[in-house]
Amino acid sequence: MTALLEVSDLTVRFGGVTALDGVSFEVRSGQVCALIGPNGAGKTTAFNAISRLVRPRGGEIRFAGESLLAHRASDLSKLGIARTFQNLALWPGLSVLDNVMVGLHAEGHVGFGRAPLGLPAYREDKKLKAKAYAALDYFGVADVAHQLCTGLPFGTLKRVELARAVVLRPRLLLLDEPASGLTHGEVRELGDVLRTVRDELDVTLLLVEHHMAFVMDLSDYVVALDFGRNxxxxxxxxxxxxxxxxxxxxxxxx
Structure with a gap:
């Protein structure tokens, strides 16, 4: 397996605080790689640097051989990188289907105002809607496609966020504490779902997680940080x- 993601000598500082100090690791194609460590170890900072949400002071991040430091966060979906968040980043006032559609607008140029006119952009929108529905069906939540996110069970919302993350068929999926807030049964189901995503959709997974039993059961490789260092x-x-x-x-x- 070749390295899909390469993090080399990554350093991130916030004022006088060094959050990451020369961190290096690789994620190989087809792997499930876990990034672990106690609170304050630098896991989320590493995720945010890879996601281009924070700017490193030093080091390099390469994806498929190309430097990510030359790109903005808004470029990542087109490069083949998707991410979920520890705190669900869903719009509670939108339907489940519309939330997944948001993940597809990087692929199209759809204006909802054109829908009544049946213009080409609207026909494109219909194709994207079919893709979004198929993603929800893949994760077993198509039955709530037209419900608002507000009031849905937390485990269901986790699946909705996964559907939105993979609807563009990324090569690399970053998962920020995916097991957080789930019951023991839901954690087991999540492990099965993520293995299926890796195997059937050919998606490489990098996750930050505190649930050690989940990590040890799911991961192919584990990188532990402490005080911002390997x-x-x-x-x-x-x-x-x-x-x-x-x-x-x-x-x-x-």
Whole structure:
């Protein structure tokens, strides 16, 4: 497997605080890679740097051999990168279908005002709507396509956000704490769903997650950070018993 995402010597500072200090790791094509570490380790900052939401002070981020630092956050969907957020980034006043349609407007140039006239842009809109509905069906939530997001169960909303993230068939999907707020049963279902996404849709996954049982069961490779630096990395079986990881989470006395 070749490296799809390469993070090299990444440094991010906020004023006098160094959030990332020379962090490096790779995500290979077809992998499920987890980025873990205690609170304040720099995981979200690394995600935000990859997503182009924060500007690094040093280092490089390359996707499919091309530097991401030359691109804006709005370019990522066209490059083949999608992301979900820890706090659901859905519009509660829009229908489920319309929320997924938002993810498709990077592909088209649809003006909703043209719909009554049946102009070509509207016909394009109908095609995009069919794609959005198919994505919802793939994640088993097509039955709520025309309901508002407000009031839907949290687990359902997680699936809606996944549908929106993969509707453009990205090559790399960034998942920010996807298991957060889910029941044990929903966490198991999520693991099955993400394996299916990886295998059937050929999507490489990079996730930030605190749910260690979920991480160790799902991931092919794990990168652990602590205080903004690389701590340990390897296959789940290799790092599970690493004393450095236990110390980072539990303290030296443990």
């Amino acid at each position: 701590l340990v990395s390897g296959r789940p079986a290799e790092i599970r018993t690493d004393s450095r990881l236990a110390e980072a989470y539990l303290g030296r006395s443990a």
